[in-house]
Amino acid sequence: MHSICFQATGVPRSNYIFDSCSPALAISKPINLRFCGLRKEAFGFSGLTHSSSGRVRFSSRGHSKKVSASAESNGSPPKSFDYDLIIIGAGVGGHGAALHAVEKGLKTAIIEGDVVGGTCVNRGCVPSKALLAVSGKMRELQSEHHMKALGLQVSAAGYDRQGVADHANNLASKIRSNLTNSMKALGVDILTGVGTIVGPQKVKYGKVGFPDNIVTAKNIIIATGSVPFVPKGIEVDGKTVITSDHALKLESVPDWIAIVGSGYIGLEFSDVYTALGSEVTFIEALDQLMPGFDPEIGKLAQRVLINPRKIDYHTGVFATKITPAKDGKPVIIELIDAKTKEPKDTLEVDAALIATGRAPFTNGLGLENVNVVTQRGFVPVDERMRVIDTNGNLVPHLYCIGDANGKMMLAHAASAQGISVVEQVTGRDHVLNHLSIPAACFTHPEISMVGLTEPQAREKAQKEGFEVGVAKTSFKANTKALAENEGEGLAKLIYRPDNGEILGVHIFGLHAADLIHEASNAIALGTRIQDIKFAVHAHPTLSEVLDELFKSAKVKAAALSHGPVSEPVAV
Ligand SMILES: Cc1cc2nc3c(=O)[nH]c(=O)nc-3n(C[C@H](O)[C@H](O)[C@H](O)COP(=O)(O)OP(=O)(O)OC[C@H]3O[C@@H](n4cnc5c(N)ncnc54)[C@H](O)[C@@H]3O)c2cc1C
Numbered sequence: 175m176h177s178i179c180f181q182a183t184g185v186p187r188s189n190y191i192f193d194s195c196s197p198a199l200a201i202s203k204p205i206n207l208r209f210c211g212l213r214k215e216a217f218g219f220s221g222l223t224h225s226s227s228g229r230v231r232f233s234s235r236g237h238s239k240k241v242s243a244s245a246e247s248n249g250s251p252p253k254s255f256d257y258d259l260i261i262i263g264a265g266v267g268g269h270g271a272a273l274h275a276v277e278k279g280l281k282t283a284i285i286e287g288d289v290v291g292g293t294c295v296n297r298g299c300v301p302s303k304a305l306l307a308v309s310g311k312m313r314e315l316q317s318e319h320h321m322k323a324l325g326l327q328v329s330a331a332g333y334d335r336q337g338v339a340d341h342a343n344n345l346a347s348k349i350r351s352n353l354t355n356s357m358k359a360l361g362v363d364i365l366t367g368v369g370t371i372v373g374p375q376k377v378k379y380g381k382v383g384f385p386d387n388i389v390t391a392k393n394i395i396i397a398t399g400s401v402p403f404v405p406k407g408i409e410v411d412g413k414t415v416i417t418s419d420h421a422l423k424l425e426s427v428p429d430w431i432a433i434v435g436s437g438y439i440g441l442e443f444s445d446v447y448t449a450l451g452s453e454v455t456f457i458e459a460l461d462q463l464m465p466g467f468d469p470e471i472g473k474l475a476q477r478v479l480i481n482p483r484k485i486d487y488h489t490g491v492f493a494t495k496i497t498p499a500k501d502g503k504p505v506i507i508e509l510i511d512a513k514t515k516e517p518k519d520t521l522e523v524d525a526a527l528i529a530t531g532r533a534p535f536t537n538g539l540g541l542e543n544v545n546v547v548t549q550r551g552f553v554p555v556d557e558r559m560r561v562i563d564t565n566g567n568l569v570p571h572l573y574c575i576g577d578a579n580g581k582m583m584l585a586h587a588a589s590a591q592g593i594s595v596v597e598q599v600t601g602r603d604h605v606l607n608h609l610s611i612p613a614a615c616f617t618h619p620e621i622s623m624v625g626l627t628e629p630q631a632r633e634k635a636q637k638e639g640f641e642v643g644v645a646k647t648s649f650k651a652n653t654k655a656l657a658e659n660e661g662e663g664l665a666k667l668i669y670r671p672d673n674g675e676i677l678g679v680h681i682f683g684l685h686a687a688d689l690i691h692e693a694s695n696a697i698a699l700g701t702r703i704q705d706i707k708f709a710v711h712a713h714p715t716l717s718e719v720l721d722e723l724f725k726s727a728k729v730k731a732a733a734l735s736h737g738p739v740s741e742p743v744a745v
């Protein structure tokens with residue numbers, strides 16, 4: 175069990191920004207660091223056992239890096255450095271930063287206490303997408319109506335649980351070795367052991383029972399990620415009450431599984447489990463399922479992904495106590511009303527998956543040695559990922575990226591933040607626009623989004639005094655979607671009619687996760703609707719859903735300062 179202090183709020187992490195520490199203010203103040211000195215106790219792997227999987231894996235390969243001559247005193251910055259950049263944590267964030275650092279000519283080391291690849295590769299995106307690939311195919315093969323519409327005849331579809339589990343595990347191993355090899359090939363030093371910051375520009379790493387290695391670097395990036403968050407009162411046994419860490423191993427397919435939390439993990443696993451034959455009961459604290467999505471898209475998703483499937487749900491309730499199955503008794507779940515806190519119901523199910531968010535993995539990092547206090551476990555950073563100390567000042571040469579800073583808990587966001595930091599330490603100011611970072615939920619069909627939801631856009635518009643426009647297109651009008659017999663889908667554009675700015679795009683439908691990039695790139699590059707609407711799309715493709723979407727927006731004439739970038743050429 176972990177002891178991280180963290181309250182699940184249901185607020186999408188993308189909105190969790192430490193705006194109380196104005197970076198401009200922080201820079202203008204003199205840097206005033208108080209260092210608390212060296213943490214005496216060995217940190218070892220106590221932090222890594224947070225995961226309810228009880229994971230304690232580390233390589234026995236002792237790493238004999240030289241101890242820097244400059245590393246003797248911990249309170250003052252070293253005068254010479256072993257590395258230009260040290261990254262603590264070799265997840266996707268750390269990996270993205272390391273590769274870009276090498277490209278920029280930085281001597282780079284990455285410290286990893288468990289296995290390379292972190293959550294995404296080993297316990298997240300990669301194995302989950304392997305399971306979802308199987309659930310997608312199962313769904314298709316099982317849908318007699320769908321097959322008949324295409325003129326296909328298939329005999330009953332079945333699956334081999336271990337074969338499916340092996341597919342997920344093999345994919346994770348393959349991607350893990352790709353990641354490791356890519357870093358080795360580029361000359362990134364992979365240092366094995368848990369990293370702890372012992373002072374400015376100084377990190378120790380090693381494993382319990384062995385002498386520590388101390389290394390120094392001009393700049394340090396914390397990229398230590400997150401672990402499943404399990405609310406108090408829920409007992410995880412790894413067999414009948416599980417987190418995503420366990421579920422991804424697919425050791426069983428329960429007949430009836432309760433999924434606590436209807437966010438990304440809950441929704442994706444409901445797709446997997448129902449395709450493999452389970453019945454699912456959602457338990458969601460907020461008043462509606464999928465509370466993080468644009469409400470209109472959420473409603474459609476509920477109509478397609480929830481209602482026709484073997485899924486029921488309880489909303490507005492907290493699971494306060496969950497007891498694993500034992501001695502022939504089922505898993506028992508006690509529910510209370512989220513508002514009144516009165517007991518509401520007791521459920522008896524075969525298994526429960528806890529999908530109530532993730533907690534930052536920052537315990538034992540030695541942040542106190544650089545006068546930094548976490549906020550609900552997250553490392554406070556400004557918009558350039560520079561770490562902020564307890565006095566609101568920037569800690570020189572220290573950055574934090576990825577899940578550990580809580581800005582946006584997505585793999586590509588972690589990596590993009592890492593690249594942004596490398597740009598800064600190599601002399602180019604760079605601020606990542608988080609509103610241009612897309613997200614996708616890989617259900618069947620998929621959901622994707624970038625920027626603001628409609629309620630968020632309307633709130634912003636009211637504050638700033640502008641009008642909001644909404645345009646929508648259906649997949650039912652798209653030739654490619656109809657050819658695939660996949661006409662159920664919607665794309666929604668939220669924009670400013672006065673200047674053509676794209677505020678948000680939300681897609682539900684076939685390959686939504688791939689389609690969103692036209693919109694996210696447009697936001698990242700500041701492309702306006704009046705320009706992108708003239709971009710030509712191949713026919714017949716799903717991308718025409720977005721083409722139609724941009725064309726149907728009503729941008730005011732005053733914003734149309736110039737015509738199409740290129741006129742269509744008649745051939
Ligand atoms: C089931 C699931 C599915 C997901 N699917 C997607 C998806 O489809 N798309 C997507 O974008 N995101 C997805 N995510 C989220 C994604 O996995 C995370 O956002 C991403 O992994 C964060 O990357 P990171 O580098 O910040 O941290 P992590 O990937 O968690 O890596 C952190 C690394 O740091 C190491 N570490 C920690 N502390 C120390 C220390 N003190 N010293 C040395 N090493 C240390 C850890 O062992 C770990 O290897 C999913 C998550 C889950 C759980």
Ligand SMILES: NC(=O)c1ccc[n+]([C@@H]2O[C@H](COP(=O)([O-])OP(=O)(O)OC[C@H]3O[C@@H](n4cnc5c(N)ncnc54)[C@H](O)[C@@H]3O)[C@@H](O)[C@H]2O)c1
Pocket residue numbers: 182183184185186187405434435436437438439440442457458459460464465466491492493529530531532582583584613614615616
């Ligand atoms: N496809 C993807 O990109 C993908 C897939 C999986 C996970 N992830 C990332 O992993 C992170 C974690 O995913 P997640 O689904 O666990 O979190 P989430 O924040 O997406 O959803 C958690 C849900 O649990 C509910 N909840 C919280 N406590 C509860 C309680 N006690 N009882 C009932 N409901 C409760 C919340 O209201 C919320 O709806 C996300 O931030 C996401 O970014 C991404």
